[in-house]
Amino acid sequence: MKWALPAAMIEAGDLPEFARVADECGYDAIALPDSVFYPETVSADYPYSPDGKRMWAPETPMPDPFIAMTAMAAVTQRVRFYTNVLKLPLRDPLLTAKQIATMAVMSENRVAVGVGLSWIPEEFEFTGTEMRTRGVRTDEAVAIIKAVCAGKGPQWVEFHGKHYEFDRLMISPAPDRPVPIYGGGHSEAALRRAARLGDGWISVNTDVAQLTSAIGRLAELRSEFCRADVPFEIDVSPTDVSDIGGYRRLADIGVTRVRVAPWRMYGADPFDSQARLDAIRRFADDVIGVQ
Template sequence: MKWSLAAAMIGARDLCELARVAEEVGFDSIAMPDSVFYPETVSADYPYSPDGKRMWAPETPMPDPFIAMTAMAAVTERLRFYTNVLKLPLRDPLLTAKQIATMAVMSDNRIAIGVGLSWIPEEFAFTGTDMRTRGTRTDEAIEIVKAVCAGRGPEWVEFHGKHHDFDRLMISPAPDRPVPIYVGGHSEAGLRRAARLADGWISVNVPADELASAIGRLRELRLEHGRADEPFEINVSPTGVRDRDGFQALADIGVTEIRVSPWYLYGADFTSRTARLDAVRRFADEFIGH
């Protein structure tokens, strides 16, 4: 079992210190969210709350994950970093692959990428991208990133798809180990995408019984795609789990990494730098050490 620190909504100037402490106390990785901007008016409901309302204020800090991960990697030696999740269809896949490849090389292969689609129509409208084709474009973008970051260093790659089409090109630097790609989402389409294309799956914040259901479906889909015997990460953020037995039960059903924000677990003020760091140390003492 690996332990991941979810660093959502943390100020940019506090992240490097948080990463150093997380590494010191035994966390394996840090997960960084992706939010390009906060539209004043949103024409769709937030899918992960009962009333469809977002639970954060417009001025809540959401540092660019690639810049934040690079900065934290520079002040740590062992800790891994990944996006949870990068809104991939908002971005050009070749430019994204270039950034990921550079981060992987500079961090000595401590970078992974979790990807998702985005639920906000305004994000697509304001970035000039098409929300209707987000699923198929994400599939193609995953394949492009995997080709550039295949783990064989710089090499010629090409891609000819419905939405993205380019002849042989080389991106350098490129990592000497494959960059893991994880897919987020609980929908049937998201689970199928993870089972078919990805190295793992990332959950949203849901109770353990919902996680068990999704993990069971992932097993069925991976078998269907002939990938049941391949390594596959199951990265989850369980709500309502607060003791070792609960975490152990998740490991027993196939979870490989648990993502936590300890300050919420202990009711600490997450806007307080001291309270956050104390919560990280307390969680490590109570759980990671055991």
């Protein structure tokens, strides 16, 4: 089993030390959230809470994930970084591919990209993008990123889709290994996207029953798309598992990496940076070192 730490709602200045400790303690990766801005008025319910409200204040820190990943990669040697998840349809895919390619090269291939769609109408309105076409545009954007970051270094690429189109061009630098792309989300469309286009799947925070159902459906879809034998990361955040036995049962159903927040598990103050680091070290001793 591999282990990842979520770096959500952490002050930007605390992230380099957070990454150094994760690197030293044997964690596989750090997951970075994406929140472009907090609209004062949101016309849609948050899909992951019972009352449709978000659980954080508008001033909660959400550093840009690409900048944060780059800063953390600069002070570490081994740990990997990925977005959980990047709101890809809000962004220009070529500019995004350029950023990802540069990060991959400068980090020595320690970055991956988890992608999602965004549920906030105001994010699309204020960034001048279209919410109605977000699914199709995300599929096209993933194809563009995979072409640019195919792992063959700089090469000529072109793309002719419904929403994005360009003739032959070259982006340099570009990585010498493919950048993994993970699909996020539990809807049928999200699972199909991950199975068809991605190198893995990222869950939301949920219980084992929901994870088991989603993982089973992913297996069906990967067979349908003739991708059952392709390496595939299954990255989850279980809300009802906190011991070695539970983690081993997750491995039995196909989970390859678990996101854990040790500071919550041990009752530490999540806003106390030292308490957070102590909890990260304690989990490494209690679980990672004895799994």
